[in-house]
Amino acid sequence: MTNRRDVIKLGAGAGLVLGAGGLIKPRRAAAQSLNLKPEPGAKLRVLRWKRFVQGDEVNWLATTKKYADANNIEIRVDSENWEDVRPKAAVAAQVGSGPDIIIGTNDDPQKFPSKLVDVSDVAEYLGAKYGGWYDVCKRYGQRDGKWIALPMGAAGACLVHRKSHIQKAGFEEIPKDTANFLKLCQALHKNGTPAGFALGHATGDGNTWCHWALWSHGGMVVNPKNEVVLDSPETVAALEYVKQLYATFVPGTLSWLDPSNNKAFLSGECSLTNNGISVYYAAKTSDAPAMQEMAKDIYHANFPVGPVGRPTEFNLMFQAFVFQYTKFPNAAKDYLRFMWEREQFVPWMEASIGYVSHPLKAYEDAPVWTADPKATPYRDSVKVMLDNGYSGTLGEASAAVISDFVVVDMFASVCAGSASPKEAAKAAAEKAKRIYKA
Amino acid sequence: MTVAAHGYAPAASDRWRRLALAFSDSRNLLGLVFMLPAAALLIVFLAYPLGLGLWLGFTDANLGSTGRFTGIANYLSLAGDPVYWLSVSNTILYTVIASAAKFFLGLWLALLLNQNVPFKAFVRAIVLLPWIVPTVLSAIAFWWIYDTQFSVITWALKGLGLIDGSIDFLGNGTNARISVIVANVWRGIPFVAISLLAGLQTIPGSLYEAATLDGASSYQRFRYITLPMLTPIIAVVMTFSVLFTFTDFQLIYVLTRGGPVNTTHLMATLAFQRAIPGGRLGEGAALASSMIPFLVAAVMFSYYGLQRRKWQQGTRD
Numbered sequence: 001m002t003n004r005r006d007v008i009k010l011g012a013g014a015g016l017v018l019g020a021g022g023l024i025k026p027r028r029a030a031a032q033s034l035n036l037k038p039e040p041g042a043k044l045r046v047l048r049w050k051r052f053v054q055g056d057e058v059n060w061l062a063t064t065k066k067y068a069d070a071n072n073i074e075i076r077v078d079s080e081n082w083e084d085v086r087p088k089a090a091v092a093a094q095v096g097s098g099p100d101i102i103i104g105t106n107d108d109p110q111k112f113p114s115k116l117v118d119v120s121d122v123a124e125y126l127g128a129k130y131g132g133w134y135d136v137c138k139r140y141g142q143r144d145g146k147w148i149a150l151p152m153g154a155a156g157a158c159l160v161h162r163k164s165h166i167q168k169a170g171f172e173e174i175p176k177d178t179a180n181f182l183k184l185c186q187a188l189h190k191n192g193t194p195a196g197f198a199l200g201h202a203t204g205d206g207n208t209w210c211h212w213a214l215w216s217h218g219g220m221v222v223n224p225k226n227e228v229v230l231d232s233p234e235t236v237a238a239l240e241y242v243k244q245l246y247a248t249f250v251p252g253t254l255s256w257l258d259p260s261n262n263k264a265f266l267s268g269e270c271s272l273t274n275n276g277i278s279v280y281y282a283a284k285t286s287d288a289p290a291m292q293e294m295a296k297d298i299y300h301a302n303f304p305v306g307p308v309g310r311p312t313e314f315n316l317m318f319q320a321f322v323f324q325y326t327k328f329p330n331a332a333k334d335y336l337r338f339m340w341e342r343e344q345f346v347p348w349m350e351a352s353i354g355y356v357s358h359p360l361k362a363y364e365d366a367p368v369w370t371a372d373p374k375a376t377p378y379r380d381s382v383k384v385m386l387d388n389g390y391s392g393t394l395g396e397a398s399a400a401v402i403s404d405f406v407v408v409d410m411f412a413s414v415c416a417g418s419a420s421p422k423e424a425a426k427a428a429a430e431k432a433k434r435i436y437k438a
Numbered sequence: 439m440t441v442a443a444h445g446y447a448p449a450a451s452d453r454w455r456r457l458a459l460a461f462s463d464s465r466n467l468l469g470l471v472f473m474l475p476a477a478a479l480l481i482v483f484l485a486y487p488l489g490l491g492l493w494l495g496f497t498d499a500n501l502g503s504t505g506r507f508t509g510i511a512n513y514l515s516l517a518g519d520p521v522y523w524l525s526v527s528n529t530i531l532y533t534v535i536a537s538a539a540k541f542f543l544g545l546w547l548a549l550l551l552n553q554n555v556p557f558k559a560f561v562r563a564i565v566l567l568p569w570i571v572p573t574v575l576s577a578i579a580f581w582w583i584y585d586t587q588f589s590v591i592t593w594a595l596k597g598l599g600l601i602d603g604s605i606d607f608l609g610n611g612t613n614a615r616i617s618v619i620v621a622n623v624w625r626g627i628p629f630v631a632i633s634l635l636a637g638l639q640t641i642p643g644s645l646y647e648a649a650t651l652d653g654a655s656s657y658q659r660f661r662y663i664t665l666p667m668l669t670p671i672i673a674v675v676m677t678f679s680v681l682f683t684f685t686d687f688q689l690i691y692v693l694t695r696g697g698p699v700n701t702t703h704l705m706a707t708l709a710f711q712r713a714i715p716g717g718r719l720g721e722g723a724a725l726a727s728s729m730i731p732f733l734v735a736a737v738m739f740s741y742y743g744l745q746r747r748k749w750q751q752g753t754r755d
Contacts, residue, residue, distance in 0.1 A: 111501050114503075200697040252587060254697070255608030255614065403711060403716040404712070
């Protein structure tokens with residue numbers, strides 16, 4: 001695992017910066033309306049997920065430095081592989097020591113809500129100012145009516161595809177419904193330009209598309225009362241559908257981890273997969289002419305709608321949360337407020353070329369979604385997604401279902417031929433019951 | 439008062455001197471004191487975490503809460519969990535096959551290296567490489583070697599015209615198990631080979647000379663000299679080898695994360711998955727603690743099974 005550490009220290013001329021920085025003044029005024037005054041001499045340590053696109057990190061660190069300088073405080077930002085942030089957050093919660101702020105994933109904060117600072121004031125301020133939070137953000141960020149985390153947005157998963165291959169398969173674009181999507185995959189397979197979706201223990205990509213497949217057919221792990229309802233005809237229908245889909249995949253998807261589909265797509269082995277915008281970004285920014293040529297042919301589309309008749313996407317949500325052990329809660333909250341304000345957030349989204357889809361409705365009009373039309377499908381990732389605990393509540397059990405790959409393994413066992421759809425649904429339901437009963 | 443004080447001081451000093459002398463003369467007491475730093479380290483870094491882990495296994499602790507004592511509830515729950523039993527059987531299979539392979543291949547390599555080969559030191563250093571390279575790095579190398587699309591093995595076999603399609607090294611349970619065992623064996627052989635080589639070099643050449651004069655065949659020299667003389671080293675080496683293999687984590691974590699469909703999950707990887715990403719510390723701790731009986735059994739077998747002192751001394755057991 002690689003650590004990236006940046007220490008941002010206050011410059012001696014912070015006062016001058018304050019005076020000279022025209023942008024700083026209005027933001028400080030906004031913060032004062034929240035009564036958030038960073039503690040003098042505050043030192044914050046932030047742990048966040050390591051960037052998928054370079055622009056994200058460069059912009060984030062520069063903006064952080066701007067805030068630190070303007071407020072005469074010190075902020076250190078550590079970045080780690082996103083999957084390693086979760087155990088770090090867990091340990092921090094357990095031992096009561098560690099980074100002041102962690103930007104983690106999915107329902108991390110719902111696992112230790114009592115250890116977190118109430119950030120309702122910041123969330124309500126931002127919501128009121130920027131058109132409100134999308135519904136899924138409230139499910140992720142709130143606990144018992146108060147905000148325990150600030151949703152940062154989601155790494156949208158879209159269907160990354162080679163347009164020329166789709167057209168050669170007889171489709172002008174990615175079909176909007178699951179039935180025709182299967183036909184497309186079959187045609188791609190026939191042409192020797194197959195699709196490929198991760199069925200190994202790929203925490204991000206595997207969970208993303210498998211949950212879409214389950215939900216799009218009306219299946220779900222639990223009902224709103226947190227009762228396990230996975231063993232259902234809808235789940236069996238989803239399994240039968242994916243079994244047909246799997247027959248069209250490039251070989252090896254049962255062993256795919258998160259980076260596998262990126263590698264396969266960029267090498268030309270696979271023409272359709274689910275991913276963030278990073279595949280396109282890698283091709284576009286590559287020095288290799290072949291990659292740049294490929295980038296011109298890469299397009300994105302939203303997942304098709306299944307028999308339930310509405311989008312059922314699942315994306316990797318990022319959330320920032322402040323631990324109660326911090327000595328500088330006001331500085332932490334004000335720093336987050338600053339980073340979430342339009343003046344910082346929208347340029348950051350642009351620098352990330354839309355890797356993270358916004359959590360606040362007003363950012364829909366961010367230029368990043370229209371400057372390059374290829375980014376537009378990612379715009380509504382948060383708007384249309386469901387949370388990983390759907391349709392029950394988020395917490396330890398929903399996190400355990402994801403981390404134990406209950407849904408992914410259910411699909412994988414059918415695709416591998418080790419279980420029939422009915423057997424797989426039953427076995428997965430038993431696993432889920434153990435988790436929800438615990 | 440002054441006189442009394444003066445009279446008292448030498449008496450006290452004398453008593454301290456006597457105590458110090460008694461202390462320095464007492465081998466037991468002095469030994470205890472010298473052991474204290476090591477004992478403190480063991481207690482803080484070994485006994486305490488082990489005790490805490492065992493305790494957590496009896497609680498419903500999760501991330502952020504210390505949990506309540508729930509007795510053996512976690513163990514009962516695991517007993518009814520098919521994934522747990524799958525991880526147990528995977529771990530036993532992985533340990534038995536990988537350890538046996540490492541032993542035979544390591545012994546064979548040690549015997550070869552014990553011969554007078556050219557560039558002996560250089561060859562021995564090369565043999566150690568897989569052991570020296572950090573596990574994560576070698577695991578990443580294997581990840582590429584086993585990649586369905588980019589495997590160098592697939593590429594070479596295709597180039598030779600021996601196969602048409604791709605080899606799905608990690609995509610089905612049997613292949614994945616074989617693949618991770620091969621990676622573990624590759625990494626573990628040097629430890630066994632070099633340790634056994636050290637043992638081989640302690641065997642006096644005169645024994646072989648005497649046996650040769652008596653007309654012993656090379657098999658008989660191996661069976662009646664090498665093997666008995668090497669047995670104590672084998673006992674130690676295989677004890678460690680079994681322990682390392684049983685508790686392996688990094689190879690699996692990098693190569694498969696326990697997939698596909700949990701067919702390569704070991705107890706260590708499943709314990710981590712349940713405790714940290716899954717947030718169920720109590721269950722993860724119970725799962726990890728349940729490895730202890732297996733480990734103790736493995737150590738007992740290696741230690742008592744292989745370290746047969748009478749046999750080493752040339753008499754029958």
